Amino acid sequence: MKNKQITLAWTGASGAPYGLRLLECLLAADYQVYLLISSAARVVLATEHGLKLSAAPDTAQQQLVAHLQCSAEKLVVCGKEDWFSPVASGSAAPKQMIICPCSASTLASVAYGMSNNLLERAADVVIKERGQLLLVIRETPFSSIHLENMLKLSQLGVTIMPAAPGFYHQPQTIDDLVDFMVARILDHLNIEQGLVPRWGYDQRQPS
């Protein structure tokens, strides 16, 4: 039942294009995506991408379907207090969840098991059920608070993946940088992707 279901959360860190591209790739890979969007994520999305998403989940879902030109069937946008969503319970939640981009604030809430909203609860559920949780954190520099929170989660088996694209694929555009990060995330989720050349195979070599 839970095959090809995944939870994706967008929070208010810079990096909305990563979240959008990841959503696009997950839907293209035929995943049913439960999408959780924090209030700050909506502000960042409007600032960085010009996309003003409604706070109403159904309207936001329609806006995203129109924006990405994807099928509405597989995208479920959840409200922040939609406690009856499958992601709120270990009996029904997908085993994989990505928070991308992940703010320092959400990092702290997850590290302390706050569960004050559906997004935090969904992460808490994946940790307690020993599923796969990936945090794509964007902040610089990191404080000792951030580093301690990351270490705590890493020791619990959470994957900490800073939004730090490489340059060895010789990116020409911002989309190339975004795809670098999204490709690494998809690799960790074991989802096939061909977004960027693989190291040692067809990446460009120095002459």
Ligand SMILES: Cc1cc2nc3c(=O)[nH]c(=O)nc-3n(C[C@H](O)[C@H](O)[C@H](O)COP(=O)(O)O)c2cc1C
């Ligand atoms: C345009 C913009 C960019 C931001 N960038 C970051 C960032 O890169 N990292 C971060 O931790 N917070 C960033 N913030 C601050 C967070 O949005 C803020 O701490 C918020 O409370 C996070 O809430 P959330 O975790 O519920 O989304 C940014 C805010 C705005 C408006």
